[in-house]
Amino acid sequence: MSYEALVGMLLAKLAQIASTENGNAVKDFVVSVPGYFTDRQRRALMDAAKIANINLLRLMNEHAAIALGYGIFRTAELPEADPIKIVFVDIGQSATSVIVGSFLRSEAKVLSVASDPSLGGRAVDTLLVEHFSNQFLEQYKVDPRTRPRPLLRMRAECEKLKKVLSSIPESPLNIECLMDDIDVKGFMKREDLEALITPLCKSLETLCRRALESAGLTAADIHSVEIVGGSSRIPAFKQAIETVFGGNLRTTLNADECIARGCAMMGAILSPAFKVREYKLVDVYPFEVSVLKELRMGGSELITLMPPMHALPATKALSFPNQGPFSLTMKYLDTQGHIDFGDFHVEEIADAPDAKVRVKIRLSSNGVAEVATAQLLQEVEVEEIIPTEDVSKKAPSTESKDVEMKDQLVDGPSTSKDDASASTEPVAPGNNEVLDGGENENNGVVPMEAEVETPKTRKVKKLKTSDLIVKQGLIGVGLGSKALADAIEQESKMQAQDLYLREKADARNALEAYVYEIRSRLDEYGGDLREFCEEKVCSNFKLLLDKTEEWIYDEEGERAGKSVLQSKREELAAVAAPILSRKYESDNREVQIKNLEEASAMYKQVNIQTELYDHLTDAERESILKKCEETDRWLVKEREAQAVLPKASDPTLTLARITEALTSLHAVCRPIYSKPKPKPPVPEVAQEAPMDTTSGNAEGASASATSGEEKSAAKDMQSNSHPEPTPQAADMEM
Incomplete structure (x- = not known):
């Protein structure tokens, strides 16, 4: 199995x-x-993601994740214009990285990163194992390094000792039966541990200085130092960091989760499902990338493509003369020399010695390099039409002359043959032919046909671009297509097998738990199902439960599949169903009977003479009372019959029958009981009598206001027509 497949299983x-x-x-x-x-490791991880069937949004550098998680949550604390420099020292289990970053309120920029893949907590564990192994070899004559199992136990105990000494000054080391049934004991002080890991502390100091130097900064330029990673809690490592940067160490970040949080934020930024405020992140590529160009006809050239700490992502273009087919080999430059990580071949190139080849190499956000495009650039000479504006600038226009000639012809039109023949300008042949003795169709005027000019051209040089075919070689390609497909298929089968085993284990646990639960509930001492099961049925059921338990733990039960385990549980559930049903009926019967009785009592209230029900007719009242009495009699009869039955027998008064009776009661009584009371009639409001100046009307209005018995008379007066005005009223109107 390949490494990619193993990592795919983990993912x-x-x-x-x-x-x-x-x-x-x-x-x-x-x-x-x-x-x-x-590049190879990153491609392998991308293949592992394909094997795991996950959508890889981004391969994110750990230092970039730390910087993003630090900056995006502290925008209120960061400056807007003058960036501050922050150093992050990440000391993990296997490696250590020192990151220098520049931060603004709207941007986080990684300036440099220095890493040591062999410096970390595991290196401390290795030194402790070596120390105590030599001590035990001398004291107990055993060497745990010679056997795998004792070595693993030894390493685990030394890791615990390292953590303990990070908090207390001294601690013992006791391991029982380490080898050959021999118990070993050791002891160490923190001072001894610090002396033991002095070379690691020196390496950490060198790493910090290298990160500063790569960023072009000094310790005085640093605003603060954040330490992260599990091994950053070792006091000796903290002292080494303070030696380089001073005592301004901070632990405001979560030492164990800061990288995961940065990745989570990047996932939210890349996902359309989340809205995240804008925050720019500028990452760097720590390696120097070079390209070795090799011609098929011979000759090679090493070209520096990107310097260390170059911004990521990036695209670079290379241009060189066309010398035939060639290949490009991507190389890293590190302390051990050049490391090849990719090769690309361009074979089909036209024979054009004067042409140039342009190759664009892209370094993606995942840190993977590839040849984006390869093009052949040729200068060719082509003819192009000179624009009209250029021609008009060089030659005078004849348009004005034509206009003048037309004006003369219009001013003095010739209608005779002699005038037509006396013209000094030749008549161009065309549609305007002379008819009937020299006159033409257009009132004797012979218009001139415009002369058709041939477009003028000129020769210019243009750049012709042709795409070239680029083939990737075998260096750093990762898994092939067939190997990748086989790994994906194998992973899918293993996932299906894991799912089946989980479901099988769940079915086994469910069967086992069901056996224990039912058997305890059937126990005669405290079992809540015992009184609902007949003696013979209970004995046989217990015997079946015991046999099922034995079957679970024997060889046949161990080999049984998921479906067999599920069928066993269903078999037990079929036997237990009547017992559980009786228990449920008994527990809920009285509650349902109470609901029925309360409903009947509520409907009987219509027989009480109150204003709430005085709108109901006698027939409606009689219908409700009849149904309620019928329901009460049925309930009394059924309760008496149920009371004489033992609990182990099936009930006659079931919840279903009670619910049916309640539904029937509601169907008859609820429409009548909920019948709305009719609204009372609205009394008519008497209109006010119109004002009149006559004494009769005044007297009528006064009478209607003072006497309640004369309201009808006043109403009649208002409905009649106005009386004739008296002489006094007529005089007043005049």
Whole structure:
């Protein structure tokens, strides 16, 4: 099995954990990688993501994740114009990285990163194992380094000792039966541990200085130093960092989760499902990338493509004369020399010695280099039409002359043959032919036909671009298509097998738990199902439960599949169903009877003479009372019949029958009981009598206001026509 397949298994398990915690299937992931990962390692991790069937949004450098997680949550604390310089020292289990970053309120920029893949907590564990192994060899004559199992136990105990000495000044080391049934004991003080890891502390100081030098800064330019990583808690490592940067060490970041949080934020930024405020992140590529160009006809050239700490992503273009087919080999330059990580071949090139070849090499956001395009650039001479504006500038226009000639012809039109023949200008042949003795159709005027000029051209040089075919070689390609497909198929089969085994284990546990639960509930001492089961049935059921338990633990039960385990549980559930039903009926019967009785009592209230029900007719009242009495009699009869039955027998008064009776009661009584009371009639409001100046009207109005008995008379007066005005009223109107 390949390394990619093993990492794919790990990623698939992590995806399963994430989906379980989230409650929904998670397919989009941002995976962090150490900054020192090469192109080959990154491609291998991308293949592992394909094997795990996850959508890899981004391979994110760990130093970039730390910088993003630091800056995006501290925008209120960061300056707007003058950036501050922050150093992050990440000391993990296997590697250490020192990152120098520049931060603004709107931007985080990684200036430099220095890494040591061999400096970390595991190196401390190795020194402790070596120390105590030599001590035990001398004291107990055993060497745990000679056997794998004792060595693993020894390493685990030394890791615990390292953590203890990070908090207390001294601690013993006791391991029982380490080898050959021999118990070993050791002891160490923190001072001894610090002396033991002095070379590691020196390496850490060198790494910090290298990061500063690469960024072009000094310790005085640093605003603060953040330490992260599990091994950053070792006091000796803290002292080494303070030696370089001073005592301004901070632990405001989560030492164990800061990289994961940065990846989560990048996932939210890349996902359309989340809205994140704009925050720019500028990452760097720690390696110097070179390209070796080799011609098929012979000769090679090493070209520096990108210097160390170049911005990521990036695209670079190379141009060189066309010398036939060639190949490009991508190389890293590190302390051990050049490391090849990719090759690309351009074979089909036209024979054009004067042409040039332009190749664009792209370094993606994942840190993977590839040839984006390869083009052949040729200068060719082509003819192009001179624009009209250029011609008009060089030659005078004849348009004005034509206009003048037309004006003369219009001013003095000739209508005779002699005038027509006396013209000094030749008549061009065309549609305007002379008819009937020299006159033409257009009132004797012979218009001139415009002369058609041939477009003028000129020769110019243009750049012709032709795309070239680029083939990737075998260096750093990762898994082939067939190997990748086989790994994906194998991973799918293993995931299906894991799912089946989980479901089988769940079925076994469910069967075992059911046996224990039912058997305890059937126990004659305190079992809540015992009184609902007949003696013979209970004995046979217990015997079946015991046999099922024995079957679970014997060889046949161990080999049984998921479906067999499920059928066993269903068999037990079929036997237990009547017993559980009787228990449920008994527990809920009285509650349902109470509901029926309360409904009947509520409907009987219509017989009480109150204003709430005085709108109901006698027939409606009689219908409700009749149904309620019928229901009460049925309930009394059924309760008496049920009371004489033992609990182990099937009930006659079931919840279903009580619910049916309640439904029937509601169907008859509820429409009548809920019948709305009719609204009272609205009394008519008497209109006010119109004002009149006559004494009769005044007297009528006064009478209607003072006497309640004369309201009808006043109403009649208002409905009649107005009386004739009296003489006094007529005089007043005049």
